[in-house]
Amino acid sequence: MHDKIVILTGAGISAESGLGTFRDVDGLWTKYDLEEVATPEGFARNPDFVHEFYNARRANCAGAAPNAAHAALARLERDHPGEVVIVTQNVDNLHERGGAAHVIHMHGQLDQALCAACGHRWPAPAVMNTADPCPACAAPATRPDVVWFGEIPYHMDAIMAHLSGCAIFAAIGTSGEVYPAAGFVDLATRAGAHTVELNLEPSSVVSAFAETRFGPASQVVPAWVDSLLSP
Template sequence: MVVVTYDKLPPLTIGPHERVFVLTGAGISAESGIHTFRDQNGLWQRYRIEDVASPAGWHNDASMVWNFYSQRRAQAEEVAPNPAHYALAELEAKLENRLFLCTQNVDPLHERAGSRRVCHMHGELFKSRCENAKCHTPPHEDHGVYLTHETIPNCVMCGQRLRPHICWFGEMPFELDRITRELARCDWFITIGSSGAVYPAAGFVQEVRSHGRARTIYVGPERPDNAGHFDECRLGKAGEVVPVLFA
């Protein structure tokens, strides 16, 4: 493993037939002003994670959870993509479906920057779905619902409450089968701004290495918890590193 500041290594050269898997975490959005639950004095500091990000929290006080995500939405409306988001959108325009962009973030900053093929493994902040697991109404976008309804809206199909389309602690992340397939066939695995502490995403780099074919690169301001599994850790802010990461 090589751990250096981002300007000490040359850009990555992606071959004409090579596939790239990019995993983004809270660090890339934090540079745009999205608070993480690790921030001091941020939105998360006023709530216990288990109260607002778990099925039990929803069961115990759905109104508080609804209000919490209303605040998160209001915050997300005020921020814009940073250079790292735009650089990944440009990479997608060049590689097209040879780039698989998977994010742990629920904000829409990748899409706002122009990315069109984003896999949100932890859900999407501006979507809701029925809380009834037997109701097959698909998740839907509702940018105004959280900001204009003081009470929790009901599903138009079955009448039960809507809930945030978010993967809470204790729930299964979305699209894991698709993610697993992409991990198995990528030639480059690049993690940007993820702490390496939240599973299953923190284990993706080990899964890639088990296939023995991909180069593994980490980008972030400091070493992640799983740093030992990367070929290179390029230390620096995502907004500075990612725009010069690829040749």
């Protein structure tokens, strides 16, 4: 099969690497009010507090390693004769560290910094501070290059184009509760794609999928990839 495969990944694919959902292993998320650390308004009120949160997340990510699910998707990208498009809601870089060459980060990346004044982007240092000057305009307006609640996800035009032309759409480790990503399965179905959910447990939109596979990502994703690559 030489058709395009579009894969959406969420927090569940990184959970076995120690980067959980909103209930991280070390309790990181539970210590913060998301309205204060994951909204533009929260950043405007207390940028030092927000930087503290993302510095902790960056350190957590740096200490994590890709798991078998990340490696399997990299293998699919490499060995499938058609195009494989990985779209992730995650802000970690485990797909890339697992070997994937082309990943669309719709919610931004922890390892990137953004100037709120001029829009310039650059690789983020391990520790970011409110007073850090932008390398392009020197304004002290540095923020994490992540999409916060109330902001528009990145690369939506490209993602929609890929969904409209895919033969297979898979959602891996997603809750099905966050839009627009939760609506991707409907777009792919209308485009005639075969749809599959791979998850630890059924998502909120599981009934929209033609095929389901449940279990730890490190087990179900490699098995699914094997089934696609088998002659």
